[in-house]
Amino acid sequence: MENGYFIRPESCEGIVEELDCLESLLAELGASFVRRHSFIGTVYAVVDEEAVGKLEERGYFVEPSNELRALYRGASQPSQ
Amino acid sequence: MKNADYRLELKRRNHLRKSIEECRPGGSLELIVEVDGRKKDRAVSVIEGFGKIRHVYDFIDYVSFECDFRDAYGIANVSTRGYSELSRALRRVEASSVFHAPKTVEGCRVELWNLSCIGAYEARGYASGAGIKIAVIDTGVDYSHPELSGRFGRVKGYDFIRSNDEPVDMNGHGTHVAGICAGTDYGVAPGSTLYSLRFLDELGSGSESDAIASVEWCLENGVHIANMSFGSSLASSAFEQACYVAAENGLVLVAAAGNDGGEYASYPAAFGESVIAVAAVDRYKRHAEFSNMFITNDVSAPGVGIESSYLGGSYAVLDGTSMAAPHVSGSVALAIEVLASGSVNDLLERTCEEIGYDREVFGAGLVRADRMVAEAVKPGFYGLVDMIKSIAW
Numbered sequence: 001m002e003n004g005y006f007i008r009p010e011s012c013e014g015i016v017e018e019l020d021c022l023e024s025l026l027a028e029l030g031a032s033f034v035r036r037h038s039f040i041g042t043v044y045a046v047v048d049e050e051a052v053g054k055l056e057e058r059g060y061f062v063e064p065s066n067e068l069r070a071l072y073r074g075a076s077q078p079s080q
Numbered sequence: 081m082k083n084a085d086y087r088l089e090l091k092r093r094n095h096l097r098k099s100i101e102e103c104r105p106g107g108s109l110e111l112i113v114e115v116d117g118r119k120k121d122r123a124v125s126v127i128e129g130f131g132k133i134r135h136v137y138d139f140i141d142y143v144s145f146e147c148d149f150r151d152a153y154g155i156a157n158v159s160t161r162g163y164s165e166l167s168r169a170l171r172r173v174e175a176s177s178v179f180h181a182p183k184t185v186e187g188c189r190v191e192l193w194n195l196s197c198i199g200a201y202e203a204r205g206y207a208s209g210a211g212i213k214i215a216v217i218d219t220g221v222d223y224s225h226p227e228l229s230g231r232f233g234r235v236k237g238y239d240f241i242r243s244n245d246e247p248v249d250m251n252g253h254g255t256h257v258a259g260i261c262a263g264t265d266y267g268v269a270p271g272s273t274l275y276s277l278r279f280l281d282e283l284g285s286g287s288e289s290d291a292i293a294s295v296e297w298c299l300e301n302g303v304h305i306a307n308m309s310f311g312s313s314l315a316s317s318a319f320e321q322a323c324y325v326a327a328e329n330g331l332v333l334v335a336a337a338g339n340d341g342g343e344y345a346s347y348p349a350a351f352g353e354s355v356i357a358v359a360a361v362d363r364y365k366r367h368a369e370f371s372n373m374f375i376t377n378d379v380s381a382p383g384v385g386i387e388s389s390y391l392g393g394s395y396a397v398l399d400g401t402s403m404a405a406p407h408v409s410g411s412v413a414l415a416i417e418v419l420a421s422g423s424v425n426d427l428l429e430r431t432c433e434e435i436g437y438d439r440e441v442f443g444a445g446l447v448r449a450d451r452m453v454a455e456a457v458k459p460g461f462y463g464l465v466d467m468i469k470s471i472a473w
Contacts, residue, residue, distance in 0.1 A: 070284035072400035
C-alpha cells in the first residue's frame, strides 16, 4: 500500500546533489508522487512499504506524513 | 388563526404590498411562493411563464422567482383576470426580504465583542497593518467576499491541492479565519494584504507535505505572518524543521492550540519557540472548555462565538482555537507596521493582559493589540504603566 513519506539523507541535509540522487532513486523505486522541499533538504514522496525498506537500507531517514485538520467546532450560523 | 399568526400574516401582506409599491415601473421584484408539494413540477412550469426561477427548494414547498413590476402586482392579486392558472398553482405569495448586517448610526457596524476585548479598535487608530502580508494557510478564501475583496492583490496565493493559482474556499473555514485577520469590519488588521494558501480540502483536512509547501511559499514571497488554524496530534520532524527554518528567516508563524479540550499537544502549535500557539477564551475571558492546555501555549485570544465572513458573501458564527489564532495574526500585523525595533514575539507576550495564572491554559494571557501597538511605537510605555501600578499597590 502506498503512503506519503518525508525522506532525507542522514548525512548531508540540503545538498542539492544528494537530493538529485534521492529523486533518481525514488523514480527507480516507482514513487507515484515526488515533491522536493529544498529549504529543509527533504523530499516528500508517495511510495510503498517495500520502497521504504530499501530507502532505509541505503541510509535515508524516512518518516510518514500526517493528516492535518482545521480546528473549528460547532455548526455555523450564516447570517447573510 | 391565532392572534400572533394573524399579525404575522398581516405583516407579510403589508410587506408584499409595500415591496410592490416601492418597485419602480420597469423594475423587477423577487417573490417567494408556497406551492403544493405534490404538484411542485407543474407549479414551477406555470411560474416560469411569469418570471425567472431563482430557487426551487427541495426541503420546503417553496419556490423563489424574479418577475417584473406588472406581473408582481398581478401575482399578488391572483384572482385578477389572466392569472387564473397561476392562482391554482400557488398557495401563498410573499416578497423576498433583503437582509443587511447591522449598522450603527455612524454607518459603521456594531462593535464586535471579540475586537473590543483585545483592544483592536483602539489599535486601529494608529495602525491598520498596511504593507504587512498575511498568508492564511487553510481551506482557501472566498476573496470576492465584500469583507475581503480589498485585501487581495493580483496574486491571490496558491492552491496546493489543485496545483493552480486560484485558491478558492469550498469549506468556509479559511474565509472565516481570513475575515478575523483582516476583514474590513470584522477584522483586526484591515489594511494588511492577504494571501490564500489552500491545502485543506472541502472537508477541512490536508497533508503535511502541502502544509510545508505553503510555508515555503511564504518564504519565497516575502510574507510576514502565516496563520495556521489547523493541527494534528502527530507531526513529522520535516514539518517541525520547516517551521524552525521559516521562523529563523523572519516569518511569524501563528497556530491554533487545538480543540481536544485536555492536556494534549496539537502540532504545529506545539512545536515550541518557532510557532506562536494560541489558546481560546470566551467573551468573559474564561478558558474555552475545548481549548487544549499545553506547556507550549503562548497567548490566548477570543475563540467562542466569533462572527466573521463566510462563503457566498455571508457571515457565520464559529467556535474554535482556529478562530483565536487569527486575532493574534492580525494584532501582530498591526504591531509590525509600527515596530521600531526588537522582536514581535517578545512584544506580544510582554503586553498580554493577565487573565489567569496557569501558563498551560492561558499562555502569557490575553493578546492586546492596543498595548502591542502602543509599546511598538514607544518602547517602555507598558513597562512604565506596570511600574506605576506596582508603586500604587
